Amino acid sequence: MTLQQAETPPMPISRRDAIRLGMGGAMASLLPNLAVNGRAVAADSPKDAAAKSIATEEDRNFFEREIESFLPDKIFDAHAHLFKQGTVSWDLKGLPPQVGYPEYQALIQDLHPKRRTAALFLPAFSPDKKDLLPQCNEWISQQVALSKDCVGGFFVKPEDDPEWVRQEVKRLKLRGFKCYHTMAAVTPTWETQIPDYLPEQLVKVAGEEGWSITLHMVRSRAAADEGNQRWIERYCRQYPNLTLILAHSARGFQPAHNLEGLHNLKGLDNLYFDTSANCEPIAHQAIMRIIGHKKMLYGSDFHVSHLRGRSVAVADSFLWLYEETPVWKEKQGTIKPVMVGLENLRSLKWACWSERLSDNAVEDIFWNNAAKLFGIS
Numbered sequence: 001m002t003l004q005q006a007e008t009p010p011m012p013i014s015r016r017d018a019i020r021l022g023m024g025g026a027m028a029s030l031l032p033n034l035a036v037n038g039r040a041v042a043a044d045s046p047k048d049a050a051a052k053s054i055a056t057e058e059d060r061n062f063f064e065r066e067i068e069s070f071l072p073d074k075i076f077d078a079h080a081h082l083f084k085q086g087t088v089s090w091d092l093k094g095l096p097p098q099v100g101y102p103e104y105q106a107l108i109q110d111l112h113p114k115r116r117t118a119a120l121f122l123p124a125f126s127p128d129k130k131d132l133l134p135q136c137n138e139w140i141s142q143q144v145a146l147s148k149d150c151v152g153g154f155f156v157k158p159e160d161d162p163e164w165v166r167q168e169v170k171r172l173k174l175r176g177f178k179c180y181h182t183m184a185a186v187t188p189t190w191e192t193q194i195p196d197y198l199p200e201q202l203v204k205v206a207g208e209e210g211w212s213i214t215l216h217m218v219r220s221r222a223a224a225d226e227g228n229q230r231w232i233e234r235y236c237r238q239y240p241n242l243t244l245i246l247a248h249s250a251r252g253f254q255p256a257h258n259l260e261g262l263h264n265l266k267g268l269d270n271l272y273f274d275t276s277a278n279c280e281p282i283a284h285q286a287i288m289r290i291i292g293h294k295k296m297l298y299g300s301d302f303h304v305s306h307l308r309g310r311s312v313a314v315a316d317s318f319l320w321l322y323e324e325t326p327v328w329k330e331k332q333g334t335i336k337p338v339m340v341g342l343e344n345l346r347s348l349k350w351a352c353w354s355e356r357l358s359d360n361a362v363e364d365i366f367w368n369n370a371a372k373l374f375g376i377s
């Protein structure tokens, strides 16, 4: 056998093809994964990144059992946080004190092993480190510059001068904003209206420049809230070149809010949804059925993805169970929770299955929709 023959790529059949063809999980697992053997491997995947996997045996087993056969070869993570040492005061079990592009690429392997992963990076910082925001935005810019296929968002405060923001975003070569309700001047910020943390003059800049805004809605009923609906519609219609991304599947941690409210957000061409951190299948399904899968972008919400537990819909609200929440000792035995990112992926798998999405539609959610939006090939 010549060297060239030895290096000939294997048969172009992926595990997902095998699953679709009915070859089953065990058989499929013997087949080469295109992500390993084909072009899908990232040219700049980490070789000696400092960060190491924090996956437990339960996480790895869960991935093999639930996610491996579902996950496409190319992944655009439309909601991932990076953080610089000193700008966060939390201590995330197992995660390094600083996560930039190389550490992200290493750690995201816990969720997307051997897949090419590109991302929209957003700053993360602790509320008590608000003064360090300029550093956080610089950090995102530096990390985006390390990659060929990632983009970044600039964290805006409601009081920021719009023209200063425009210049800064251009200087840092970012292409959108992230805002958050904790920056609003009204309390409680959980019940604040969108313009209190995302004023229209900033939206106008994003619209003029063709940038995206990632919006984590608040108020108790999220997409079912009339105030939220009014502002989303106004911003989308007024600024057609803006891309408004509603984070966490329209913050539908209680899917009833999506089922009730999304009908009023139909027909807005520039309205998108990232699926991050939401572990309720019906939240994603509501978007697929009412709005359409072409408006959905997969997101991990790294570093939240690497906590263990999940969101749970209950009553007309939701709650979060974390590893530390004292609920895991059940009569039948002690439950070992897995990463939020894995629970999120399974909920998305169930949504795709239940809506009978084709492989192509699944690939749209995981790559094509975002690639088109952000101009990535």
Ligand SMILES: [Zn+2]
Residues within 6 Å of the ligand: 079, 081, 301
């Ligand atoms: Zn987030």
